[in-house]
Amino acid sequence: MAHIAIPIPTQLGKQDIEIEVTINGQKQALHYRVELFYWEDCALPTVDRAECLRHILSKYDRDWSLYYIGAPTDEFVPITFVKREDLIKQRQLLTGAN
Secondary structure (H helix, E strand, O other), X not given: OOOOOOOOOOOOOOEXXXXXXXXXXXXXXXXXXXXXXXXHHOOOOOOOHHHHHHHHHHOOOXXXXXXXXXXXXXXEEEEEEEEHHHHHXXXXXXXXXX
16 A cells, blocks of 8 residues: 655644545545553553553544554554544555445
8 A cells, every 4th residue: 555644733632634635536535543541640550551552442443543653752652543443444445446
């Protein structure tokens, strides 16, 4: 799949991002969400950050699908989600299925 990189302003908290693109004359709206998850807020008292991420993702809103895990810092990890229905549309466009 081809990618377009768009700089997103760095802000604390959740950012909802809506993008409308036209590909071969077909408009498509894409919805992304970027959130910072702080290690200290992990519900599981563990030093294993992978287990913390697994727990975060298992409890996340089912309307959103994991899209990208950013570079973690000592304080937090940025995670990007895509609206599940948009992910299905992207796969259909990629495969040519309707």
